[in-house]
Amino acid sequence: MITAKGQAKRILIADDEPGVIMILGMRLRANGYQVIAAHDGMQAIELAHREKPDLIVLDIRMPDKDGYAVFEELRASANTRSTPVIFFSALPPEQAEEKAAQLGADGFVSKSADPEEIVARIRGILTRLENKMELTGIRQ
Amino acid sequence: MYEFRLYVVGRTPKSVRIVEELARLLEDVLDGHYNLEVIDVIKNPELAQKDKIVATPALERVSPQPIIRVVGDLSDKESVLAALGLSAR
Numbered sequence: 001m002i003t004a005k006g007q008a009k010r011i012l013i014a015d016d017e018p019g020v021i022m023i024l025g026m027r028l029r030a031n032g033y034q035v036i037a038a039h040d041g042m043q044a045i046e047l048a049h050r051e052k053p054d055l056i057v058l059d060i061r062m063p064d065k066d067g068y069a070v071f072e073e074l075r076a077s078a079n080t081r082s083t084p085v086i087f088f089s090a091l092p093p094e095q096a097e098e099k100a101a102q103l104g105a106d107g108f109v110s111k112s113a114d115p116e117e118i119v120a121r122i123r124g125i126l127t128r129l130e131n132k133m134e135l136t137g138i139r140q
Numbered sequence: 141m142y143e144f145r146l147y148v149v150g151r152t153p154k155s156v157r158i159v160e161e162l163a164r165l166l167e168d169v170l171d172g173h174y175n176l177e178v179i180d181v182i183k184n185p186e187l188a189q190k191d192k193i194v195a196t197p198a199l200e201r202v203s204p205q206p207i208i209r210v211v212g213d214l215s216d217k218e219s220v221l222a223a224l225g226l227s228a229r
Contacts, residue, residue, distance in 0.1 A: 019149035019181055019196025023188050061213075090195065090212025111195035111211040118194065 008034040009126055012053035014044035014070065016062045024057065027115050041065030045073050048080045055122055060089035060096060071103055084125050088118070142174040143203035147193050150182050158197050158214055165217055169226050
């Protein structure tokens with residue numbers, strides 16, 4: 001997916017499991033996204049501030065700082081408050097979906113889901129965001 | 141005969157432990173009546189893409205049908221067996 005300025009949208013994947021970063025990263029790159037990888041919660045927060053990704057795919061179960069704690073820190077900072085976050089986990093979907101909604105995340109996708117589903121979800125969120133920004137621009 | 145496919149990343153202490161523990165669990169429950177194929181997604185990324193795997197470790201019961209997939213933590217033996225439609229002996 002390409003921005004209005006012709007740049008590929010940048011997705012930060014935060015997961016302590018290297019397989020997720022590798023496989024999901026490959027799939028996202030194949031769909032035209034640029035991928036940034038964080039291997040734990042602390043690195044996710046650091047990269048979210050430094051790289052300002054267009055969206056974050058955030059694992060829930062991570063050592064030291066879990067995805068929920070990372071999300072709350074991101075939302076507490078003006079710098080990262082509006083970055084869309086999708087939780088991505090092997091936890092039971094009904095439990096994780098409810099928690100994601102409670103926290104105000106932009107969605108939840110199960111690690112058992114069809115990979116196309118997560119790509120479609122990311123695309124949908126980014127498109128919605130872009131449309132919203134365009135509308136805001138028109139009003140200004 | 142049961143057929144399983146396990147997707148792991150590389151030959152790390154963690155992936156070796158996962159394979160060993162799973163093989164032990166299947167042996168206990170199925171007493172040799174199974175095949176376990178281990179796929180290293182670093183060596184076979186195309187296979188992981190083709191099989192629509194997006195996270196590891198991932199375990200599939202390929203046969204009997206339907207295909208059942210368990211992703212993530214495989215250390216809880218009871219949950220893994222229940223998800224695969226098997227029960228401890």
